[in-house]
Amino acid sequence: MIQIAVFSDVHGNLPALEVVLKDIEQRGIHQKFCLGDLVDFAPWGNEVIERIKSLNIPCLLGNHDERIAFDLPVFPLSKHSEEETAARFIAIDHSKKYITEENKKFLSELPFHLKLNYKTGKTHWNIQLVHSSLESNDTYLYESENDEVFMDILEDSNADMVIMGHTHLSFTKQFENKKWAVNCGSVGRSKEKNRLASYLVLTLDEEKIIPEIVQLNYPLEETARQIEESGIPDYYASFLRNENILIL
Template sequence: MLKIAVISDIHANLPALKTVLNDIENRRADQVYCLGDLVDFAPWPNEVIDLIRQNRIPTLMGNHDERIAFDLPVVPLLKHGPFETQCRMAAIDFTRNAITKENKAFLATLPRHIQLTFGFSDRDVRLLLVHASPRSIDEYIYVDHDGEEVASMMAEKNADVLVMGHTHQSYIRAIPGPTVKTAINCGSVGRSKEADRLATYLLITVADSKTAFRPDSLQFELIKVDYKIEETIGAIRQSPIPDFYADFLSVGEVVK
């Protein structure tokens, strides 16, 4: 039996990352993968990157990592009003000024996807890890996304299981077709948009590869972990990052 943890969207929230990694260790996971967005919105971008690197966690490039790595401009999002857009720009500027040269260079090396193959006695099961979607680093795939389109994206990449982040809203969804596929959003460690604001990650349990594949050969569990969110809220308020991001963590409402 193999246990794999998948984390995503830390967004410079060091207390949340530390708590999640401790929970993963307690659950005796064999492998850990990160889907990206290590930076922005909390005051520990370097500390988060350092911890990821110290633990040798294979990590994908998120859209926030890409922007910092390559000095890309901030493009306003239609879903944000003028005030949030202003706050977003200020928070990203904080990261640009704080990040070390070494960590910026590290972000530039991150890949866009990771594919894992699990061999059973009668078939292989292919799992694709992406930050946002198989075709874009910043596409939002919510739980109600058109199922046929998700199935098409997965078929194009020959994936039986698709694991994503980016939306900060976790779910596990069966995608119907000739063979049932599974689309998963592992949620966000550091900036959950779910009402409970808990740090969320995915735990995958893989059965013995010597056996034939069964419906329960791959088990998926979304893990929610309470962390010292007040520490993060306080640190944001004491930093140049706008209080908007501290208020966000303390509100506790679902946001798209």
């Protein structure tokens, strides 16, 4: 039996990341992977990057990482309210100013996606890791998507399972051919009602793959207070507290 942990979308939330890393350690899991979006929306962008670096955790290039690494322009999204649009511009600008050049360089060198192969007994399991899809790190694929969307990714990558993040909404879907599509949710900016830090534990044996979404409490109020004391808009503190903000 092999166990691996996959997490995504930390978004500068160091307290949430530390809780997830501690849980992974307590479970005795040594294989860890991150699907990207280390920065934006909470004050510890540099600290999160440095924690990932210090542990040598393989990490993908999320859309927010790419924007900060290469100073890409920010465009409004039609799904966002005026309030969120204004807050988003300020929060991303905050990251562009405060993420160090060394850490921007680290982000710029992250791989776009990653293919894993694990052997258990006589079985080889192929696992495709993406931030959001094979072609883009900014495509929103929800559990409600037609199965064919995920089946195309599995076929194109010749994988038994595709694991993604980006939407901040976790799910596990198994198809008739026994293959899987999984979203591991978000460590630091969950859009689920409980706002817990979410990650994936994957158990592999010779016969099957078992995905388990783990959701953990963390010092959310501490994160919210630190956001309010930083140059990041208070919108993101209210978001974490789930204070009647429309989630899109």
